[in-house]
Amino acid sequence: MKRFKFVLITLSLLVILLIGFFSFSKPKQILIAEYNPNYLSIYPKTNFIKFENKDFLIKEIYKYQLNLLTEIQFSGSEGFATQKVDVSDLIKTKEKAGFPKFLKFKKKDHEIIYNSQSYPITEQRLDSILSKNNENKIILFIN
Template sequence: MKKGLIFLLFSILIIFLLSLIILKKDYQIITAEIDKKTNNFYPKDCFVKFENKNYLTTNRWIYRWQILSKKITPHSESILIEKFDFFENHYSKEDKKYMFLHLDNKKDSIKYNGRSYTIDHVSGDSSFSKINDSEIIIFINSKNLD
C-alpha cells in the first residue's frame, strides 16, 4: 500500500514538473527608443520598425522557464550578449532585478516587474506597448527565441 501511494505521488510530481517545462513558453522582452541619428554604426539586428519609425533596441532580455538566460545590448558596430547561468549566479546588481520573469498577461495590458503596460498593437506572438512618445517595449511569447 505504501509503495503504491509513494509511486502515485512521485508520478504526479513528475507529470506536474513536465507540464511546467512543456507548457511554459520562452519570453523575450525588448525595450527600444526612437533612432534619432541617421548615420549610426549599429547592426540591422539592433533595430525594430513600429508605426513607420525605426527604434533602436536598448535592451533585450531572454527568459527560459521564466529565468533570465541572456541579455543583449547594442554597442557601436556590434552587439553584446551576456549569458547567465542561474546556478552559477553571475548576475550583476542591475540584472538581478530582471532575474525572474514576473509577467501577468491580460487582454489589453501586461504587467511586467510591477509596472503595467497597455497593449497598443499585437502582431503574431508579439505585443507592442508605447512607454512614451519615444520609447516602446515589446513582449514576445514564443518558443526557440535564439
C-alpha cells in the same frame, strides 16, 4: 484489453504533461527599444525594428527560460553584445544590476504587468505584444 486501455491512458497523460511542460518552458524574450534619429548613423541596421515608420534601436533583449533570466543582449556599434546569466548567479545576487532576473509577467484586459509595472497594450500580433510607453520608447513581449 484492460492492459491496453491502461497503457493508452498512461501515454495520453504523458503526452499532455509533455505538451504542458514544453509550452511553459518556451523561451520568452523582452525587447526594449528607443527611437532617436541619430542612432541610425551609429548602429548597424540589424539592431533596429521598424514601428510606425520609425527605426527603433533595440537597446536590450532579455531572454528567459522557465521564467529565469538566461541571457541579456545589449546594442553595440558592431552588433549585439551577449551576456550569459548563470543560474548560480541568480541565486547569489539580488537585482542590483537593474534588470529583472525572474520573469513576473501577467496579461490583463488592455495592459501587461511586467515586474510590478503596468504597460498599456498598443498592438498584439500572434505571440507578440507591443507596448508604446511614450513617443520614443517601446517594449516588445515575445512569447
